[in-house]
Amino acid sequence: GENVEQHPSTLSVQEGDSAVIKCTYSDSASNYFPWYKQELGKGPQLIIDIRSNVGEKKDQRIAVTLNKTAKHFSLHITETQPEDSAVYFCAASKGGGSNYKLTFGKGTLLTVNP
């Protein structure tokens, strides 16, 4: 089955700096790569996603890049703010319908210091 590795496990940055979280996946058939943000005591929330026919996607201060050849994708957060502090999960899946299952990385705890 699919295996998703996520690095780093913890990341501490100063407010205003950029943060980058990287993930690799094992199944070359995977074609959908979402990122989730989980705040303390809450469920994960989808913040951005990318499909395999796209190399980069941006939404305000966050962006995701995908390198299908190397089987890795990254989350970039610019101009970080204290409210960006949370656990971030990457995930991968292939297909839809009964084949649609997300495999998650183990998460990155991002701390933005004021």
Place this chain on the structure above:
Amino acid sequence: NAGVTQTPKFQVLKTGQSMTLQCAQDMNHNSMYWYRQDPGMGLRLIYYSASEGTTDKGEVPNGYNVSRLNKREFSLRLESAAPSQTSVYFCASTQGTSNYGYTFGSGTRLTVV
């Protein structure tokens, strides 16, 4: 619009007791999922239901059973709770076809003593 609702939010069980975690979604989603979250382990899939009337095992199904009661509801049952099942349990749903995004509930924190 409530999204995905999980009950209860917290539960303490004694070893060997049974309980059912409830999940309901109001978004007319086809697919529903149960994950457990443990420190340093990320989110691991227990069981899922691709559509009403079907259920399949995920990565860590041992010790659990599920029921897709109808399109809205997907329950997770622990028949004989063990301390290793102490975890935070999340239910999620998705349309499962053209829309791939999961919507998660707020979780159930279960402690087995």
